Amino acid sequence: MTDLKNKKSIVIYFSRADENYAVGYIDKGNTEVIAEYIRDLTGAELFKVERKKPYAKDYNTCIKEAQIEQERNERPEIVKVLPSIDDYEVVYIGVPVYWGDLPQPMLTQLEKLNWNGKIVRPFTTHEGSGLGNIPNQLKSICKGAEVLNGLAIRGASVRSSKDKVADWI
Numbered sequence: 431m432t433d434l435k436n437k438k439s440i441v442i443y444f445s446r447a448d449e450n451y452a453v454g455y456i457d458k459g460n461t462e463v464i465a466e467y468i469r470d471l472t473g474a475e476l477f478k479v480e481r482k483k484p485y486a487k488d489y490n491t492c493i494k495e496a497q498i499e500q501e502r503n504e505r506p507e508i509v510k511v512l513p514s515i516d517d518y519e520v521v522y523i524g525v526p527v528y529w530g531d532l533p534q535p536m537l538t539q540l541e542k543l544n545w546n547g548k549i550v551r552p553f554t555t556h557e558g559s560g561l562g563n564i565p566n567q568l569k570s571i572c573k574g575a576e577v578l579n580g581l582a583i584r585g586a587s588v589r590s591s592k593d594k595v596a597d598w599i
């Protein structure tokens with residue numbers, strides 16, 4: 431297998447701090463912890479997708495907001511758009527599973543990029559859904575890319591999962 435670790439890579443991720451299902455109020459989201467492990471292990475650059483109007487800090491309000499947005503298939507505005515991934519061969523895409531799917535702000539970003547010839551490595555944090563429907567979604571969004579097997583880590587165990595991430599890489 432080709433050495434994915436040494437290819438020029440970027441991690442595009444979404445992650446929400448504030449009130450979390452399993453770990454209470456957190457300063458840094460679970461997915462961001464994994465994104466930073468990948469950066470430490472591979473030298474990848476990081477790009478964080480941020481919703482212009484953040485979801486509520488309160489967990490129950492947030493899940494309702496995200497559900498409505500998903501049912502309406504919205505593309506919420508994001509703080510900064512990454513214009514291109516031309517400089518990278520490998521793109522790690524990291525998200526919390528939201529109702530089985532990608533959070534909608536990731537769609538806003540991912541649909542703007544040219545995926546031709548890229549290698550995509552998905553990872554999720556979750557509370558039981560694993561990778562959910564995310565690999566399927568990425569296969570349809572990232573046209574012309576090869577979507578490899580993903581890594582799914584439970585929110586409550588991200589802070590002790592660096593070895594697991596290293597094995598996957």
Ligand SMILES: Cc1cc2nc3c(=O)[nH]c(=O)nc-3n(C[C@H](O)[C@H](O)[C@H](O)COP(=O)(O)O)c2cc1C
Nearest residue numbers: 445446459460461526527529530555557558559585
């Ligand atoms: C809006 C919302 C929807 C969620 N939906 C699911 C789900 O369908 N399946 C699941 O296993 N976890 C679900 N979760 C739990 C998150 O995926 C999990 O807590 C994740 O680690 C949060 O990552 P973050 O801290 O990087 O934002 C949901 C959480 C939120 C806020």
